[in-house]
Amino acid sequence: MKHRLVFFLLVLMACLPFLMGAGKSSIVNSPHNLSVSGMGEIKSLKETRICIFCHSSHNASTEGPLWNHVTTNPGKFKAYERSTMKGLPEQPNGATKLCLSCHDGTVAVGAVHGIPGGIRMQGVGADGTIPPDRRSNRGTDLSGTHPVSIKFKQELALQKSSLRWPPSDPQNEVGVDADGFVQCTSCHDAHGSRSKTLPFWNKETFGQVCQVCHAY
Ligand code: HEC
Ligand code: HEC
Ligand code: HEC
Ligand code: HEC
Numbered sequence: 158m159k160h161r162l163v164f165f166l167l168v169l170m171a172c173l174p175f176l177m178g179a180g181k182s183s184i185v186n187s188p189h190n191l192s193v194s195g196m197g198e199i200k201s202l203k204e205t206r207i208c209i210f211c212h213s214s215h216n217a218s219t220e221g222p223l224w225n226h227v228t229t230n231p232g233k234f235k236a237y238e239r240s241t242m243k244g245l246p247e248q249p250n251g252a253t254k255l256c257l258s259c260h261d262g263t264v265a266v267g268a269v270h271g272i273p274g275g276i277r278m279q280g281v282g283a284d285g286t287i288p289p290d291r292r293s294n295r296g297t298d299l300s301g302t303h304p305v306s307i308k309f310k311q312e313l314a315l316q317k318s319s320l321r322w323p324p325s326d327p328q329n330e331v332g333v334d335a336d337g338f339v340q341c342t343s344c345h346d347a348h349g350s351r352s353k354t355l356p357f358w359n360k361e362t363f364g365q366v367c368q369v370c371h372a373y
Contacts (some may be wrong), residue, residue: 163239168191184347188356189347189348190207191278192204192206192210193205203277220317221255224255225267227258228254229257229263234298235299237302241305241314243317244308244313245306246305246307246339252341253305255344260287260294260295261296265278265286267281289351306339309324309339310335311323318372324369330360331370337368343359343366344366346359358368
């Protein structure tokens with residue numbers, strides 16, 4: 158009996174961050190609600206849990222916060238590259254690697270740890286991935302999108318007048334990650350959107366996000 162109580166408390170503690178979870182209500186009505194109640198074309202046939210596609214307190218990997226999705230294999234990506242660039246992006250790491258685990262179109266959307274064969278989905282390709290004709294399938298060629306997994310250092314900013322140093326956002330919604338990298342999450346918030354027009358946007362307007370790091 159006592160053991161069961163201890164176990165329950167441990168499970169509860171593990172779930173606590175989720176119970177207090179950021180933006181729970183907003184994800185429900187977003188394309189990231191991949192459960193059967195989702196509003197998008199890509200959603201589960203039966204699964205009712207929303208967070209399970211990305212998080213779980215069981216079997217989770219250490220690649221992200223209680224991360225439950227099978228992650229993509231870095232090494233195959235073509236990074237953003239221009240002669241005007243002062244820094245060099247790395248192969249996807251941090252949150253970028255987590256996002257690309259669905260959005261590069263190489264890993265099935267329902268591929269989660271702890272469910273053999275994954276969660277069965279509708280709206281996906283035969284291999285379970287986001288179909289290549291959808292704009293949300295970003296592929297492995299990232300040369301056309303804003304540089305990600307790039308370290309934003311002071312030396313970089315000093316070499317370029319269009320970069321602001323230090324990047325600062327009093328609301329703490331936009332910026333680099335704990336290791337100093339620009340990631341997909343510098344612009345997007347996977348749990349919801351503060352903008353009416355931009356998908357999963359960290360601020361209300363386009364410019365408010367850019368201004369944290371750029372001075373145009
Ligand atoms: C489509 C994927 C996805 C879904 C679904 C999802 N999350 Fe997340 N979540 C993420 C990612 C990615 C991060 C890491 C963000 C980062 O590193 O900046 C994260 C981080 C978190 C964190 C850590 C704090 C933070 O905000 O960075 C909490 C707490 C969290 N999620 C709660 C939830 C809850 C509760 C649900 C279900 C209602 C949920 N998430 C559904 C992708 C998702
Ligand atoms: C578990 C798989 C999964 C993960 C992980 C994931 N997404 Fe998504 N995301 C999806 C699916 C599925 C859609 C819907 C795509 C569609 O309908 O074409 C989507 C849609 C989107 C959209 C478009 C929303 C719109 O309104 O059109 C954006 C932007 C996005 N995701 C960004 C991210 C970012 C940034 C991350 C990482 C922080 C992330 N996603 C992680 C599965 C995922
Ligand atoms: C510098 C800011 C910025 C970064 C970093 C960024 N995005 Fe975006 N993203 C945008 C903007 C702006 C849009 C909307 C306009 C568009 O579609 O090009 C967008 C649109 C999207 C869409 C929706 C496409 C559609 O029309 O359905 C997806 C999915 C997406 N981003 C995923 C990602 C992923 C994954 C990463 C990391 C590899 C990432 N983004 C990094 C700014 C950014
Ligand atoms: C978290 C910080 C951050 C945010 C937010 C951000 N950027 Fe950047 N951006 C950078 C860094 C760092 C570079 C790499 C600069 C280099 O290496 O020369 C960069 C590079 C660029 C480049 C390429 C410059 C070149 O020489 O090819 C463009 C264009 C750009 N950003 C536009 C934007 C826009 C538009 C937004 C808003 C939607 C935005 N950025 C948001 C940090 C950021």
